[in-house]
Amino acid sequence: MYRGRxxxxxxxxxxxxxxxxMLYLLLHVFxxxxxxxxxxxxxxxxxxxxxxxxxRIGLVLIIAGVVYHALNGLRIxxxxxxxxxxxxQRAMWYGVLVITTIIGIPVLIKIIPEIIGGS
Amino acid sequence: xxxRPRTLRDARKVYGNNAELAWWVFMRLSGFLLVxxxxxxxxxxxxxxxxxxxxxxxxxxxxxxxxxxxxxxFLLGFALLHGVNGLxxxxxxxFKRPGVRFWVKAIxxxxxxxxxxxxxxxxxxxxxxxxxxxxxxxxGAQ
Numbered sequence: 001m002y003r004g005r006x007x008x009x010x011x012x013x014x015x016x017x018x019x020x021x022m023l024y025l026l027l028h029v030f031x032x033x034x035x036x037x038x039x040x041x042x043x044x045x046x047x048x049x050x051x052x053x054x055x056r057i058g059l060v061l062i063i064a065g066v067v068y069h070a071l072n073g074l075r076i077x078x079x080x081x082x083x084x085x086x087x088x089q090r091a092m093w094y095g096v097l098v099i100t101t102i103i104g105i106p107v108l109i110k111i112i113p114e115i116i117g118g119s
Numbered sequence: 120x121x122x123r124p125r126t127l128r129d130a131r132k133v134y135g136n137n138a139e140l141a142w143w144v145f146m147r148l149s150g151f152l153l154v155x156x157x158x159x160x161x162x163x164x165x166x167x168x169x170x171x172x173x174x175x176x177x178x179x180x181x182x183x184x185x186x187x188x189x190x191x192x193f194l195l196g197f198a199l200l201h202g203v204n205g206l207x208x209x210x211x212x213x214f215k216r217p218g219v220r221f222w223v224k225a226i227x228x229x230x231x232x233x234x235x236x237x238x239x240x241x242x243x244x245x246x247x248x249x250x251x252x253x254x255x256x257x258x259g260a261q
Contacts, residue, residue, distance in 0.1 A: 019209055022202035029195065029234045032178060033241035039175045051171045059170060066157055073150040080147065107166070114169050 010093045014072050017065035024062050056115045060108070067103050071096040142204055149201045156194045188242050195238045203231040 031050070034043040049055075075092045078085040085092065164170060168177070181187045206227050214220040 015209065018202070018205045022206055025198055025202055026230060026234050029199075029238040029241075033237045035175060035178050035182070036241050036244070039179075043175050043178070047173060047175075056171060059165070063161060063165060066161060070150075070154045070157065074154065077147050077151060110166060111170070114171050 006090045006093050010072055010075070010096075013068060014076075017069040020065050021062065021069060053115050056111070060111055060115075063107060063111075064100065064104055068096065068100045071099055146201060146204060149197045152193075153197055153201060156190065156197065159190070160194060182242065192239070192242055195235065195242065199231055199235050199238075203227065 031043075031046050034041060034046055037043060072093070075085075075089070075096055078092070079089055164173065182191075207224065210220060210223050210227065214223050
């Protein structure tokens with residue numbers, strides 16, 4: 001149906017990021033909920049584990065997924081609720097990638113030193 | 120989406136009610152709201168804060184603010200519903216055998232419901248110490 005062009009990639013990235021975000025969300029709500037066991041409970045040990053660099057890089061990927069999924073979601077809403085947007089769907093997808101990158105660069109500049117600094 | 124209906128009876132079952140239309144509308148409405156809710160959440164906890172320093176005190180301080188509790192509650196509800204419905208679409212796409220599809224959905228729905236309950240408990244009954252003290256007071260008052 002999409003014949004492997006931009007629409008197919010827009011769908012594929014939306015699907016992959018969506019599944020990843022939902023799995024992250026389930027884990028995130030669970031681990032933050034460990035605050036219920038108080039300051040001496042398992043919470044700090046859990047978070048300390050997730051502060052290791054592989055998980056911090058994972059979190060950066062999750063943020064990238066959030067930004068892409070949100071912007072492409074807005075593109076989908078425009079495609080569904082306006083007459084004109086469909087004519088620009090390909091340009092809008094490239095717009096989504098450009099804005100994701102524009103948001104992503106300062107986020108990386110903020111977070112990468114934190115990971116390298118080890119805190 | 121679900122695999123293509125092969126008989127009129129199947130087709131009526133798939134298209135004969137408005138539940139799927141309601142979910143379709145919900146995905147767009149909740150998605151639009153979530154853009155603002157999630158961006159605020161990520162900005163507060165990853166940009167204004169060094170996420171690598173988040174600990175018990177940080178979360179306790181955040182959950183002590185009523186505005187955070189209310190915002191996070193909307194976030195929890197909308198994100199889990201939006202996410203679980205997205206997973207439902209995905210499961211229908213990738214698991215074709217009815218038995219397997221049933222069990223994968225059963226596990227995903229159960230897990231989501233459990234996480235929702237745990238999340239609501241964490242947001243609204245924050246310290247068990249306080250709850251314990253309240254119970255002790257009640258017992259002491261008798």
